[in-house]
Amino acid sequence: MAEYIIDEDYDNVRVDKFLRKKYKDIPLMGIYKMIRKGRVKVNGKKTKEKYRLLEGDILKVITNDIVKEKKFIKLDERDSKLVTQGIVYEDENILLFNKPYGIVVHKGSGHDYGLIEILKSYYKNSDINFVNRIDKMTSGLILAGKNLKTIRTYTEYIRNKEIKKYYYVLVKGEIKEKKFVIESNLLKGEKNVNEVAEDKEGKWSKTIFKAIKVNNGYSLLEAELVTGRTHQIRVQLAEKGYPILGDYKYGVKSGKKMFLFSHKIEIEKENFKFNLELPEYFSEKLF
Incomplete structure (x- = not known):
């Protein structure tokens, strides 16, 4: 299963267009089949291909045999050191991280993995995700939730400009x-x-x-x-x-x-x- 928190880049984008971008190896009919069979959910509910995503939506894709996903990456010593040196604060629900410049937050654009994939693997927690975002060359504080309930709460804070x-x-x-x-x-x-x-x-x-x-x-x-x-x-x-x-x-x-x-x-x-x-x-x- 894959999970995405919709950020500003995909606000008002249709579900089928989002999935086509994320799953380029799946034909369009395969994407529609996933949606019809309830393998694609937005905020815990089944959706339709025409639904337009909103910033802060949580989209889950149950890929099963359609796409073989690598759940956790193998961390080397450098990756582990990046995590231990970057933690500013954490409890059972949130993680505040000091990101160095030059590190991407998410995989893509020529990067096999980013900071979030490192953190998921370090904590062996596929639910952990950032609630805000900073660019590759921007450094400093970035906030993550460790569970879906916290992520929903803090993305709502972001949406309401309460952070x-x-x-x-x-x-x-x-x-x-x-x-x-x-x-x-x-x-x-x-x-x-x-x-x-x-x-x-x-x-x-x-x-x-x-x-x-x-x-x-x-x-x-x-x-x-x-x-x-x-x-x-x-x-x-x-x-x-x-x-x-x-x-x-x-x-x-x-x-x-x-x-x-x-x-x-x-x-x-x-x-x-x-x-x-x-x-x-x-x-x-x-x-």
């Missing part, structure tokens, strides 16, 4: 404003969802920025996400003329690291708050 997320950002240029807000409409590319641009037809996006330190031609900002669109901070700052260092897609196309770090998560309903210090590589660049 506050803050990032440290280092940009080129000395920003004079102490505090500023960027609101824009962001639209993904039709052929490549990882290409995002400001467009009046896009989704409304909002970020609150505070200047923390301005020095040596650079500005250290704290960004509070009001919405959580793909590449939101990266595109908004680039359009304002303050590209993020190390952002090869939208920003300064040099260096091995992107200076975007998820440093704080707050969930008032759970009395949950964690805040990480500024990474050393930020300080080395700024001071």
Whole structure:
């Protein structure tokens, strides 16, 4: 059985189109057969091929003999060390992880496995899954649920904007404003969802920025996400003329690291708050 938590990239996508993308070896008639026989469920209930997925939906696919899945990957010493060094907090329900830059969260796009596959194998728990997401070159805090009940609860928090997320950002240029807000409409590319641009037809996006330190031609900002669109901070700052260092897609196309770090998560309903210090590589660049 495979399980997917629908994120913004697949919001409003039909179930059959989602399955065709995930299971390219299964013919279209085979996908329809899976749906008719109840092997595809959304939020625990049978679905139809025309159903349009919503962000936060939990989609289960009972593949059985249709697709042979490898449940857990074999971890090497490097993978195990990645887990033990990255755990910030955990209990029986949640896991808060400090993801290094350069690590993908999910397999795909040339990667046989990502951080979530490593964690599933480390804990021998196929239910564990992230409730938020950060890009490959973004580092910092990312939150996972260890069971389906917790995942549903926390994805609902995300949907209702009840989880506050803050990032440290280092940009080129000395920003004079102490505090500023960027609101824009962001639209993904039709052929490549990882290409995002400001467009009046896009989704409304909002970020609150505070200047923390301005020095040596650079500005250290704290960004509070009001919405959580793909590449939101990266595109908004680039359009304002303050590209993020190390952002090869939208920003300064040099260096091995992107200076975007998820440093704080707050969930008032759970009395949950964690805040990480500024990474050393930020300080080395700024001071």
